[in-house]
Amino acid sequence: MATVRKDGSAITFDYTIPLVIIGGGACGLVAGLAARSLGIDAAVLERDATPRGSTFMSSGFVPASGTRFQRAAGVEDSPAIMAHDIQGKNHQEADPAIVKRLAEASGEVIEWLADEHAIPFELVEGFLYPGHSRMRMHCTPRRTGEELMSCLLNAAEQAELPVLTEAAVTTLHVDDDDRICGLSYKRPDGAEEQLGCEALILACNGFGGNPELLERFIPHMKDALYFGHEGNLGEAVLWGEALGANLRDMGSYQGHGSLAWPHQTLISWAVMMQGGVQLNRDGQRFSNEHGGYSEQAAKVLEQPEGIAFNIFDKRIHDDALKFEDYRNAFNAGAVKTFDSLEELAEGLGMPLQNLQDTFREINTLQESGDSDRFGRSFAPELQLQAPPYHVIRVTGALFHTQGGLEISPEGQVLNLEGKPLPNLYAAGGAARGVSGAGDSGYMSGNGLLSAVVMGAIAGRTASAAVSKASQ
Structure with a gap:
């Protein structure tokens, strides 16, 4: 029970x-590392027997601009471009000051973690995630949140x-001025x-794991x-x-339209961005997959039985094998x-005629260069090749x-x-993010951007306050 x-x-x-x-999770560990780098004694309290959090279940991709990893790959990026991309995806609904601060700090935080704490970041190359105009996703070699967490715990x-x-932690203890004096936690x-x-x-x-809060703030996803x-x-x-804090963008969330079922393994959206399509049980596309x-x-979830099928070719399959989650799904028979x-x-x-009509339309759009009724265009270099086709x-x-x-x-x-x-600070999922007010403003990596980069910022801010108070 969370009480004050x-x-x-x-x-x-x-x-x-x-x-x-x-x-x-990543947010708390990075905040703690930031504090230790400034010589502040800090401690992380974790409810679970093994620290995991949402980071563990993610792909572990952290967006950052202006890094040496980008420069080495010939990618020209800047905080201004990154901030523009984030605000474009969230329809200008996020706090521009926070977006600017995160974009400006992102490159430095990634390089600090790499240099001072030996996190083996590398740049994800070969494709752009939705909303990003530059390749700026940074990950550890296995491209999993599990590996990122292991690296942070070692650090x-x-x-x-x-x-x-x-x-x-069950209770926060405050004084009459709402200053945090300490907390109670159960063993x-x-x-x-x-x-x-x-x-x-x-x-x-x-x-996301609290049905009452979902019913209150995101009722249409409470049964998802x-x-x-x-x-x-x-x-x-x-x-x-x-404590009288303000809440913002409480209807905002990250969903994902590509969770292998019933295997419950995340399938990278790179499958779609490199030319794959999603069909429903009727053999028809129903959206712009980009x-x-x-x-x-x-x-x-709006499709019959809440099911869709990712369909892609051998080229995409071979590239997806770089992702450990995909390899796990493949080995599990998904x-x-x-x-x-x-x-x-x-x-x-599926009805064969519908399926043939769908592929005929895709081929026509690839030849003409036109966009479909959902707004997606089909670039020739991403053309689905001849069978075999892979399906999840x-x-x-x-x-x-x-x-x-x-x-x-x-x-x-x-x-x-x-x-x-x-004397209260927040970052990551505890704080308002940069994804706007709903689900369409989420841009790939926004969650770990807020966790890792704002985690470092909050850790430094709190440390500076503690240091000043002790003088």
Whole structure:
């Protein structure tokens, strides 16, 4: 139960540490690393036995501009271009000051993590994700969030950043001025301990695992398959509300329209961006597959039985094998192969005539260069080649929420009047992101951009405040 008590001035805490961070995902770990780099004693409290969070379930891609990894690949990018892309995708609905701050800090944070903490970043090349005008996705070699988390945990160990697991924070203790004095957390045996602090960072992600909050803020997705971390119960929202914090963009979320079903393995949207298509059970396309994988979740769920089929050729299949999630799906039997449209129609139970009409339309559009009724064009270099065709049955899912506590560009939590709360900071899924108000504003990597880059910013801001207070 996430509660706030105004008893902070009366409590004698078991221990006190300058900076406490709630949440041991990428956001919390990066915030802690930022604090340690500035010489601040910090501790991360994580509810689970092993820190995982939403990062663990992601592809682990972090967008950043102006990095040496981009320059080495001949990619010309800048914070201004990146900010323009983000705001274009979210329909100018995000806070431009936060977008600007994230874009400007992104390259430096990626290089800092690589240089100081040995995170083996590399640039994802070969295609652009929806909304991005430049290749700017940075990932670890295996291209998984699991690997990124492993690298960050190793960095935390090297930096001597304490990560206390199986510590479920239940209560924030504040004084009469709403200054955080400390918190209570429960251990697996039910024992409760109190920890004092001078500053607190909420890095405990969103509320996708809380049915009541989904019903309140995103009712149309409350019955969707939730493919996020089960621990995303919205404590940050509940604590923030109790403290008078402002909430923004609470209807914003990241969905995904390509979750292998029933295998429940994420299929990279690179399959679509390199020329693949999605068909429903009637053998017909139903959307612009290049519009974005977040908004595609709702479109897939609108199809018969909430099912669609990713269809692509050997060229795309071979390239997708670079992604560990795809290899896992392939090894699990999620990828089916058919040597002709006739076999495909029979194997999937689709009307052959509809299937032939769909492919005939695609070929015509590729030859003419025209856009289809959904607004998608079919570039010749991305033309689907001759069979065999590879097929994956997929569904749409809710991955994580993008709304949360309103923050300043430096990660300070703001109240209803837009003023910072005394010593409370937030980043990642706990805070308002840069995806606008709904599902269509999510641009690939927005979640980890807010987690990793704003995590570093909040860690530095809180550390500076702690340092100043001790002088």
